[in-house]
Amino acid sequence: MVNPWGEFKRDVCRALEAALSKLGWQPPRPLEETLAEPPDPKLGDLASTICFDLAKSLHKSPTWLMAELSKALEPAGLIARVEVVGNYLNFFVDVQKLTELTLRAVEEADEEYGHLKVSRGKAVIEHTSVNPTKPLHIGHGRNAVIGDTMARILRALGYEVEVQNYIDDMGRQVAETLLANQLIKRKPRAKFDHVLGLIYADMHRRVRQEAELEARVREILAELERGKGRWVTMAKRLTQRCVKANLETTDRLGVSYDLLVWESDIARSGMLDETLERLKAINRVVEGTGDRAGTLILRLADFGIEDKVLVRSDGTAVYTARDIAYQLWKFGQTKSGLRFKLHSKRPDGTKTYTTAQRGKSVAKFGRAGKVINVVGAEQRFPQQVVSTALRALGLERESQNSYHLAYEHVWLPSGRFSGRKGTWVGFSVDDVVEEAVARAHTVVKEHAPKATERFWRKAAEFVGVGAVRYSLLSTSPEKKIVFKWEEALNFDRNSGPAIQYSHARACSILRKAKRRGGKHPIDVFKLPEERRLVKLLSKFPEVVREAGEKLQPYLPALYAAELALGFNKFYEVAPVIEAETPQLCAARLRLVNCVRITLRNALDLMGIAAPERM
């Protein structure tokens, strides 16, 4: 798969390497690290600051080194020429070669452009993983969008990706919700997950005040732990219904799952005991003493990690214990297995499976080479315990391939979200998407007054969803987001809809052009706006690669906004259909088509629709 900008970088490195060896100088560090983009394209397309490094290692003046090095450099491949400015070595890309290479790469690869297929491994991504007792609020939305986008990026890079959604159907929240469901007769009328969220908040307040209710919650919890009895049956029914409602929400966002993993199925699989036995066998798990008597403690002090209780004195396991076992299973490193059956189908055609007691035991799930857990940043410590436990078990490779994609939470202007206090009301993903779509409906109608209601509805849906997804994705995950309606509903320049709009505009030009194709000289593009676009297009595969390697799913969002902006500027100064010559027209049509393809591919990576009209 062609990676035009990557090739230019490689050519620069090769030229540098050749020049250095000609002079008999050792490269002081990887050559790629000395490359940077000059602040002004007039200075060049890539700059190397290598002479500063050489000055240190060879004890010569940078100016002298630059003179020698530039004499020894021979431009080759995509390099047009090299200039020395100050102590910078500035490489200019051969615009014509880059243009031809890029346009051809985009046209030929089409929907595959940017898909580098650098890996053949399997990656498991766990995301969403919301307690099955409430609706998703916008913070859960951030998790789901980050995870879903990451999955799309890794697929583009050639990974076989399996998305798992972990469902804790045995936690205290389930117990309290079951009690609420039984005791609260007058239930609010709403979508099932919303009903549960509301009655849970109500019940939680009462449980804290009434000791008798607290005792009943504990009874229920104990029964869920034992896995037998009517509460277990009721829990199953209630959580199933809730998950179904949650999936309606994520379906609307365009988020898909390959597998739902239920805590109760993991609990009955025996993999927890198996994991504890293995850790005991290497003396990593010991019995607690003093005020921790009766517990089992994981010792990782020699890895610089504090002791962690895995099993409580009442014999129940803490979350981290289950997380270790689950992580081992994701890597195919447990003897105990799970059983699966088909759960449902997503609108995009994905078949979602679920773990199940009476399912089939099939080998296709788990067995990953790389595991990414999209989990809140506050869980850094337990996530570190998990990967270190793998290392302690001698699974060095698995430990190194365990990634915690940590993200900070979404806050309300008034503070944190709280399921217990019910502060999510009005800020559920359902509410926000509904509002965004309603707002989009008004805007779409203004812009296409002659269209049909059917068109407005359809357009409003992908514009609204696009705005929400983009706003959740575009901030880098380690930054806290304070939810503001004007940002979630942003249709301005830096937004999902703005990118969709640029795409639709490109489509419109291509539609109006009577004929495509036709020959043109390779040096047609004279305008800086044209050249800038070509350069941007050539960088897309590099963006996808970096996003995958560094687990930074927001990079395609930033890139797409930049490309859309670059296209708008081109559009303003460069008539396409009415271009001065037929050759220029043909060339610009090619360029517009390549922008269209790349914008669409970038939107695809973000799970945002790329409409031809809006």
Next chain:
RNA sequence: GGGCCCGUAGUCUAGCCUGGAUAGGACACAAGCCUGCGGAGCUUGCGGCUCGGGUUCAAAUCCCGACGGGCCCGCCA
């Protein structure tokens, strides 16, 4: 007490990992383009690296110390 993350114009944000030339973009505000292949547009202006020290030829970036915000260090969930 120990540790982790964040701090960039009035607001939001990129750059920090891998130090490099004039810190990139959006919103808001002000002025302009005046309907052109879709104005959800373009152009211009305004304004910024929390503070103090250190390392370096060079610091938004690395190190130390403050300050502000958040989080973790539970047999909680």
